Amino acid sequence: MDMEQQNEERKNENTVYIGKKPTMNYVLAVVTQFNSGQHEVTIKARGNAISRAVDVKEIVQNRFMPDVKEKSIRTSSEELTNEDGTRSKVSAIQITLTR
């Protein structure tokens, strides 16, 4: 990990990026952020992972931290460059939780 990546990590400490791991991994990540003192945690996902991001939000709020409120849900479109050089658009979601 180079310096730039390290800075990026620190800056986005309270952001959880949703990938292909089991949903509960990300739930645990969000809960851990709040328990370590963060007042705001942002869940980000693109493409098919968007459904999992909503699952994470719902499980955190309904099962683990009922005092956590939804601050905002935003959607956007991002442009990706594929391996063959072509470009395609992918939807993204950004869910910010607060307590």
Added chain:
Amino acid sequence: MDMEQQNEERKNENTVYIGKKPTMNYVLAVVTQFNSGQHEVTIKARGNAISRAVDVKEIVQNRFMPDVKEKSIRTSSEELTNEDGTRSKVSAIQITLTR
């Protein structure tokens, strides 16, 4: 289709339920609702279809109807009864667009 279902259809005329068809089918459905005079259209999806619901919103706004604004995005959890009688929770999203 029985009477109750017909009433349900009429009541939800401005709702587009996202299923497993190609994304553009649902984009067309939303655009058609607006063009037939609706001022508000709600996109609903559950589970894996949530990602497609966000795609539909983004494509409608960015490619077809730039004057359409997001009114609200809400998420929820619904409980389903499986074929074997067990129950499972599924996340849902409800995106309301307006113009």
